[in-house]
Amino acid sequence: EIVMTQSPLSLSVTPGEPASISCRSSQSLLHSNGRNYLGWYLQKPGQSPHLLIYLGFNRASGVPDRFSGSGSGTDFTLKISRVEAEDVGVYYCMQGLLAPQTFGPGTKVDIK
């Protein structure tokens, strides 16, 4: 199975400052159709996870443009241009290329 890793595992950010999370996969997530099957999710405290980014860089409906995804192959990054208090929670990456679909361990983000 494809193993997903994330760094850092925890992050404390000052509001208004940028933040960045890295996600790496043990195999390339680039499909023959040219798309990277990598998604980013945020699980706020006490809530279900929700989709932020799909196919590596596409923002899901309603996601603020301060969130952006980049990368290809095995290395991906989620960036928050200016962190807001509502962005606290655990961020997960997930590969959807091959079954079993696998998640990274999560990055816990809190506010300083």
Add this chain to the structure above:
Amino acid sequence: QVHLLQSGAEVKEPGASVKVSCKTSGYTFTDYYTHWVRQAPGQGLEWMGWISSNTGATNYAQKFQGRVTMTRDTSISTAYMELNRLTSDDTGMYYCVRDRHADYWGQGTLVTVSS
């Protein structure tokens, strides 16, 4: 709007089975696969498998092979996940999720396995 509504919390004894339902609305049920993801208390997310809402074909994570059964009822746009031979390690939140991109999630069903 897309909505996935799951059944309520369950408490089961070790060795028992649990069946969780996921009633969908706001989209054509048979156009999307339904996936199931679980989360142990305080832990990360674990993919369990998927069912083709159209054909009923399934693909289970090896860890759950032989213990999990995913089904669906297209007449009521509902997917089901049944897990057998429960142990305390199965305690956690179970989510139904739309499609491989996991673009919509149910609210979760808490399953507690305890004697």
